[in-house]
Amino acid sequence: MDKPRCLAISTQGDTLVPVDDDCRPLAPARTWMDTRTGDLIPPLEAQVDSQTWYETTGSRLRPYAAGMTIAWLREHKPDVYAQAARFALVEDFVVERLTGRPMLDFPNASRTLMFDIRLREWSGRLTDVIGVEQERLSPTLPSGAVAGLLSEEAAEALGIKAGIPVALGGHDQTCAAVGAGVVSPGEILLSCGTAWVLLASVDRVLLDGERGRVQTYCHAAPDRWALLTAHAGGNVLAWMRETLYGGDAVTYAEIDADAQRALDEGGPGLLVLPHFYGANSPHWMRQARGVIAGITLGRRREDLALGMLRGVGLEVMRHFATFRDMGAAPDEIRMIGGGAKSRLWAQIIADCTPGVSAGIFESVDEVVAALPISARFAPDPSKASLYEELLVDSVALSAALRPIWEKRQDK
Secondary structure (H helix, E strand, O other): OOOOOOEEEEEOOOOEEEEOOOOOEOOOOEOOOOOHHHHHHHHHHHHOOHHHHHHHHOOOOOOOOHHHHHHHHHHHOHHHHHHOOEEEEHHHHHHHHHHOOOOEEHHHHOOOOOEEOOOOEEOHHHHHHHOOOHHHOOOEEOOOOEEEEOOHHHHHHHOOOOOOEEEEEEEHHHHHHHHOOOOOOOEEEEEEOOEEEEEEEEOOOOOOOOOOOOEEEEOOOOOOEEEEEEEEOHHHHHHHHHHHOOHHHOOHHHHHHHHHHHHHHOOOOOEEEOOEOEEOOOOOEOOOOOEEEOOOOOOOHHHHHHHHHHHHHHHHHHHHHHHHHHOOOOOEEEEEEHHHHOHHHHHHHHHHOOOOOOOOOOOHHHHHHOOOOOOOOOOOHHHHHHHHHHHHHHHHHHHHHHHHHHHOOOO
C-alpha cells in the first residue's frame, strides 16, 4: 500500500472542549446534542438581537453551537473557564495533537456563533458577548490549507512518516458535499444517516430574512457557502425495526420490500410526521413529537413502513422548497449514505422534489468533475399531485398540533 503523502481532517461539528497550554482537556467535551445551554439564549439575545446574530453568523442562537458551550462554562464552570488556555473544537484539537499548531477551518468556525461568514474571521462583537478573547480561539484558514507538518511524536503513534503535510478538511457535511460533487449552485447533498441532512451549495451568502429557517455557513469548497437543514431519517427506520420488526433479525431490505408491497397495493396511505426527537429546521419546534395519522384496525406493518419512508421524504420536500424560496434554485440532489441504498426511498425522494439526480488535483472542481454516479432516479410526473397533497396535509397537521406540543413541552 502506498504511504500517505498528506493527512486531512474532517470532523463532526460543534463539539467543544476547554484545554490547557499543552492541549490537555480540562473538562469533558460537550457535544451538539447537549441542550443545557438553551437557558442562556435569552440573556445573550438581550445583548445582541437575534437578527444580528443571524445576519453575522448565518445562524440564530441555538443550543448546539460551540459558542454556547463557552458561555455555559463561563456561567456554570468558572474555574474551568478561567483556566482554559484555549477552547478547541474537534478539528483544531486533533490538528494541534498532530502538528503542535492549533488551526481551524472556515466551515467549522462558522458554526460556532462567533464567526462572520462574510468576512471569514472571528467577530469581535460576538466573541465579547460570548465572553472569550480571540486569543483563546484558534486561527482560521480555508478548507484545504496546510495547517502544519506531522510531528515526530504523532508520526510514531500513527506508524507513518513524519513531516508530511496536515491539511484542514472541514465540517463533515461540507466534506461529504465535496465528495459527492455538490460544490456549485443548483446542487444539493442529501446525506442519509441517522439524521438526514440537506446541504445546498451557493456562491454567495443567502439568508432567510427574519424567518431564519436555515443555517448558512462556509462551504469546504473555496469561495462558496452552504445552506443546511436536518431532520430525523435513518433513526426513524431504526426505531420501526426495533419496535415493530423485532430488531436485528430483520434487515432494512425486508422493511423496504414491505413498503414496496404497500405501495403496489395502493389505497390511502398513512401520514407520518417524523419528529421523533423534535423538529429542527425549517420548523424549529423542539417540543414537536412524531405522529402517525390514519391508523385503523386494518393497517399492517407494510403500511407503516411506507408511511415512514414517505414521511421522511416529505420533510426533504419541505426543506427543498425552503431552499428554493431563499433563491438557491436547486435542480439536482445527490443522495449518499445508508438510505441511498434503498431504490424505493430514492424514487420517493425524486417524486417528492422537482429535481433529477444528476493523486493530485488542481482544484475542488477538477475532483468533482470525475466523480461516478451509481444510479439516477427521475421524478415520476404522475406522482406530483399525490406528494403535493400529502405535503399540504403534513403542514396542516403540524400547524394544528403545535399548540398541543407547546403545552406539553415540559411533560
